[in-house]
Amino acid sequence: MAEHRVAVIGSGNWGSVAAKLIASNTITMPSFHDEVRMWVHEETLPDGSKLTDTINAKNENVRYLPGIKLGGDVIADPDLEHAVEGADMLVFVVPHQFVEDVCGKLVGKIGSGVEAISLIKGMEVKTEGPSMISKYITKMLGTSCCVLMGANIAQEIGMKRFSEATIGYNQDKKVARRWVELFTTDYFIVSAVQDVEGVELCGTLKNIVALAAGFVDGLDMGSNTKSAIMRIGLREMIAFSKLMFPSVKDNTFFESCGVADLITTCIGGRNRKIAEAYTRSNGTRSFSDLEEELLDGQKLQGVLTSNEVYDVLCHRKCKDQFPLFTKVHDICTGELLPSSIVEYSKFTNFEN
Amino acid sequence: MAEHRVAVIGSGNWGSVAAKLIASNTITMPSFHDEVRMWVHEETLPDGSKLTDTINAKNENVRYLPGIKLGGDVIADPDLEHAVEGADMLVFVVPHQFVEDVCGKLVGKIGSGVEAISLIKGMEVKTEGPSMISKYITKMLGTSCCVLMGANIAQEIGMKRFSEATIGYNQDKKVARRWVELFTTDYFIVSAVQDVEGVELCGTLKNIVALAAGFVDGLDMGSNTKSAIMRIGLREMIAFSKLMFPSVKDNTFFESCGVADLITTCIGGRNRKIAEAYTRSNGTRSFSDLEEELLDGQKLQGVLTSNEVYDVLCHRKCKDQFPLFTKVHDICTGELLPSSIVEYSKFTNFEN
Numbered sequence: 001m002a003e004h005r006v007a008v009i010g011s012g013n014w015g016s017v018a019a020k021l022i023a024s025n026t027i028t029m030p031s032f033h034d035e036v037r038m039w040v041h042e043e044t045l046p047d048g049s050k051l052t053d054t055i056n057a058k059n060e061n062v063r064y065l066p067g068i069k070l071g072g073d074v075i076a077d078p079d080l081e082h083a084v085e086g087a088d089m090l091v092f093v094v095p096h097q098f099v100e101d102v103c104g105k106l107v108g109k110i111g112s113g114v115e116a117i118s119l120i121k122g123m124e125v126k127t128e129g130p131s132m133i134s135k136y137i138t139k140m141l142g143t144s145c146c147v148l149m150g151a152n153i154a155q156e157i158g159m160k161r162f163s164e165a166t167i168g169y170n171q172d173k174k175v176a177r178r179w180v181e182l183f184t185t186d187y188f189i190v191s192a193v194q195d196v197e198g199v200e201l202c203g204t205l206k207n208i209v210a211l212a213a214g215f216v217d218g219l220d221m222g223s224n225t226k227s228a229i230m231r232i233g234l235r236e237m238i239a240f241s242k243l244m245f246p247s248v249k250d251n252t253f254f255e256s257c258g259v260a261d262l263i264t265t266c267i268g269g270r271n272r273k274i275a276e277a278y279t280r281s282n283g284t285r286s287f288s289d290l291e292e293e294l295l296d297g298q299k300l301q302g303v304l305t306s307n308e309v310y311d312v313l314c315h316r317k318c319k320d321q322f323p324l325f326t327k328v329h330d331i332c333t334g335e336l337l338p339s340s341i342v343e344y345s346k347f348t349n350f351e352n
Numbered sequence: 353m354a355e356h357r358v359a360v361i362g363s364g365n366w367g368s369v370a371a372k373l374i375a376s377n378t379i380t381m382p383s384f385h386d387e388v389r390m391w392v393h394e395e396t397l398p399d400g401s402k403l404t405d406t407i408n409a410k411n412e413n414v415r416y417l418p419g420i421k422l423g424g425d426v427i428a429d430p431d432l433e434h435a436v437e438g439a440d441m442l443v444f445v446v447p448h449q450f451v452e453d454v455c456g457k458l459v460g461k462i463g464s465g466v467e468a469i470s471l472i473k474g475m476e477v478k479t480e481g482p483s484m485i486s487k488y489i490t491k492m493l494g495t496s497c498c499v500l501m502g503a504n505i506a507q508e509i510g511m512k513r514f515s516e517a518t519i520g521y522n523q524d525k526k527v528a529r530r531w532v533e534l535f536t537t538d539y540f541i542v543s544a545v546q547d548v549e550g551v552e553l554c555g556t557l558k559n560i561v562a563l564a565a566g567f568v569d570g571l572d573m574g575s576n577t578k579s580a581i582m583r584i585g586l587r588e589m590i591a592f593s594k595l596m597f598p599s600v601k602d603n604t605f606f607e608s609c610g611v612a613d614l615i616t617t618c619i620g621g622r623n624r625k626i627a628e629a630y631t632r633s634n635g636t637r638s639f640s641d642l643e644e645e646l647l648d649g650q651k652l653q654g655v656l657t658s659n660e661v662y663d664v665l666c667h668r669k670c671k672d673q674f675p676l677f678t679k680v681h682d683i684c685t686g687e688l689l690p691s692s693i694v695e696y697s698k699f700t701n702f703e704n
Binding site for chain 1 (some may be wrong): 360408456503504505507508513514515516538539541573574575576577578579580581582583585586587590603605607608611612613616619620690694696
């Protein structure tokens with residue numbers, strides 16, 4: 001009867017919420033095993049206990065999603081191979097720099113008929129094109145791979161606040177529908193579009209626009225200007241995605257992964273925040289200073305992506321079609337002042 | 353040499369800024385007369401002087417756009433017929449309830465070859481369909497009529513803060529281009545799309561979504577939820593516009609008139625503000641109370657539009673395709689609580 005079994009690979013705040021959402025559904029769906037195994041990169045907590053033990057004892061990820069009960073069917077497992085054993089639906093939700101390592105460990109251990117989905121935002125964009133994480137998983141493990149992106153601040157969804165997400169799929173509508181059913185709850189509405197590339201690129205490119213929005217915030221330009229910059233950014237996200245993959249659909253950007261995630265990221269979000277701080281510092285602080293101070297030395301995703309996308313634009317000789325992406329790059333490198341984010345040539349926009 | 357002459361009909365804050373933008377361009381364009389006449393509904397100021405005299409003496413609309421110089425070529429004129437005399441490009445920017453009166457006075461006084469553009473937001477939506485103001489102007493005066501909409505808070509544009517707008521035109525690309533050139537400046541970027549109906553409807557329907565955004569703000573749901581509600585609202589704006597006019601294009605909603613104006617309106621704006629206040633009052637204040645208190649007895653545009661759109665949805669038996677518009681109506685009438693704005697049925701969204 002129960003033909004499907006789900007494993008969640010990753011247990012940060014978003015991974016924990018994903019496991020919670022899924023487990024709230026598997027219990028009501030006869031074709032799914034109730035239990036959802038969640039692979040945890042084991043760590044020792046300050047009190048000396050193991051994170052997995054604590055999650056299983058308290059039914060709560062005290063380290064990455066404190067205060068939210070995950071549901072009794074979520075079982076934390078520190079052993080990756082054991083966690084995925086028997087599972088035919090794999091949810092990838094590790095930080096993107098760990099994908100290679102995780103996939104490497106799973107090579108040859110995934111049976112046929114297994115389906116994957118990636119919730120991982122922030123791919124690398126190489127000069128020859130973006131390194132789609134979904135494609136990497138397919139290449140390494142031989143499974144087909146959907147993606148799920150959207151305006152998804154984990155903490156808010158953990159608190160059951162209404163939200164949406166978008167699944168991008170390749171061919172198999174039936175599999176996409178199964179993923180939709182697995183994630184959808186009363187407060188988490190999921191839709192599906194046949195456009196993996198468009199959906200997956202949204203989650204990466206939005207961070208460049210968030211930097212632009214942060215510059216505008218730092219300039220105290222008001223809401224006309226900010227919404228104009230967000231709109232221009234959205235148009236460049238669409239144009240860049242179509243440049244990379246002509247199959248990308250405009251309508252994908254009306255989904256949660258597009259316009260909604262962009263709005264959330266440009267209102268909150270750390271890319272926006274650091275860009276605002278950089279602008280307000282009036283040249284007294286560098287981007288790397290602010291990253292070190294505010295991000296504990298981590299590199300800001302938007303700045304990395306902006307550099308990578310800029311290389312693609314140079315390589316393809318189409319910088320002038322992407323004035324906002326180009327300006328964000330030039331501001332981040334210090335070649336331009338933040339105020340240049342609102343300088344565009346007249347009459348670029350007649351008939352799009 | 354100078355073949356075109358522009359008159360601006362209306363002198364509120366947006367009319368005054370429009371005249372300023374236009375006059376900054378006519379002076380540099382040989383095919384335009386420098387002078388821009390602006391029709392002013394005459395009134396007497398507290399000091400006993402006439403508004404037109406003061407505008408012309410100070411080159412500033414002290415009543416509706418204080419602190420902003422209009423440029424010496426803007427000439428205020430209290431006589432409507434005289435203001436439009438010899439003008440072949442008419443900019444309509446009066447409050448929408450005065451359009452009938454103004455057009456009535458101009459009937460038979462507009463020569464052939466005259467072009468019009470409407471900057472007026474907030475049309476009436478009748479059961480048989482929306483009363484497009486552009487169509488009304490065409491019907492009354494025999495001129496073709498474009499529209500200009502966008503994220504345009506007049507005060508911010510008066511201060512030369514970067515902004516965008518969208519012109520919707522019917523057929524004549526050459527005329528559309530002339531309007532684009534007339535309005536575009538370094539800080540005000542205008543694009544044109546061949547979709548009058550789509551552009552014009554944006555300026556009206558966004559107010560319903562702003563009410564929904566206000567309810568979410570009053571519920572303290574966070575940015576995931578707010579961006580999800582704005583996105584659902586945008587989708588319903590598109591669907592409703594296409595239901596009314598199948599010619600409406602999806603891409604119009606990626607322009608300033610669509611997504612950008614929606615963002616501005618859902619972040620600031622009085623529809624949003626009053627909806628938030630209504631929600632926070634927890635049933636102790638009525639909408640009409642709050643309108644009276646905060647709007648000096650004026651009716652809130654979003655509530656009127658919501659009622660009108662609801663009638664259309666009932667008439668066409670398609671309420672269930674517009675859950676957000678329907679809920680906003682039911683919340684405004686008191687049938688539903690504001691919290692219902694985040695209650696949707698699962699699985700409505702598979703493949704759009």
